[in-house]
Amino acid sequence: MNQNSINLLRGISLGVLSGMIWGIVVLVISSFTQLFAFDFSIFNNIPVFIAGGAGFGLLLGAFLEVSKDKLPFRGIIPNSVALSVSIWILFFGGGLLLHLLTPNRYYLEGHQHLQGFFLSIFLGLILGIFWKKWKDFF
Amino acid sequence: MKEEALTGSSNSANALLAFTGLVVAIFMIIVVYGVDAAVTGVHDTFHDFRHSVGIQCH
Numbered sequence: 001m002n003q004n005s006i007n008l009l010r011g012i013s014l015g016v017l018s019g020m021i022w023g024i025v026v027l028v029i030s031s032f033t034q035l036f037a038f039d040f041s042i043f044n045n046i047p048v049f050i051a052g053g054a055g056f057g058l059l060l061g062a063f064l065e066v067s068k069d070k071l072p073f074r075g076i077i078p079n080s081v082a083l084s085v086s087i088w089i090l091f092f093g094g095g096l097l098l099h100l101l102t103p104n105r106y107y108l109e110g111h112q113h114l115q116g117f118f119l120s121i122f123l124g125l126i127l128g129i130f131w132k133k134w135k136d137f138f
Numbered sequence: 139m140k141e142e143a144l145t146g147s148s149n150s151a152n153a154l155l156a157f158t159g160l161v162v163a164i165f166m167i168i169v170v171y172g173v174d175a176a177v178t179g180v181h182d183t184f185h186d187f188r189h190s191v192g193i194q195c196h
Contacts, residue, residue, distance in 0.1 A: 006150070008154065026187070026191060027190070029190075030189075030190035035189070039186055040186055045187070048183055048186070052187040059161065088192075091191075091193050092193065095193050108194065109194075109195075112190075112192045115190070115191075119190075119192070
């Protein structure tokens, strides 16, 4: 397949796969760091984190697929990381807006945001590595 | 000629970007920030995930 052509199936498939793995990683890391008390048990959270991770991964994979030729870096891994962090910043920005509008309901948690930022780098890494390995599979 | 080809390719890419953007918007509202009015219980369900990935919560 032409390197420049858009294959959304590839982007979404690789994104969902990386996101599901990332969801488990998020759950494990969050259990270790204990930056906040979980409302649900780890077993209850497993499908939730996998689903949430798959959602993030889907978005990242789809965006990477359609924008891979327009991103600033040469390799797919740095581009994937940059895009993943950008999407996280977009979500964070939305939350920040909610915080500014209703500070009593949505408040800032520095350590959690830092953890989220680094985890977004990790999602980009996972997808970048998968992309490098399996981009021609689709 | 080349410009036409580029424009055609750009249009389909833009359509895909627009679709992806729509998915992003819906995803952000329902899952990331959790709107119980849209899907009952989703806010509570994704509470731990939201905190773990550093999205503002309450």
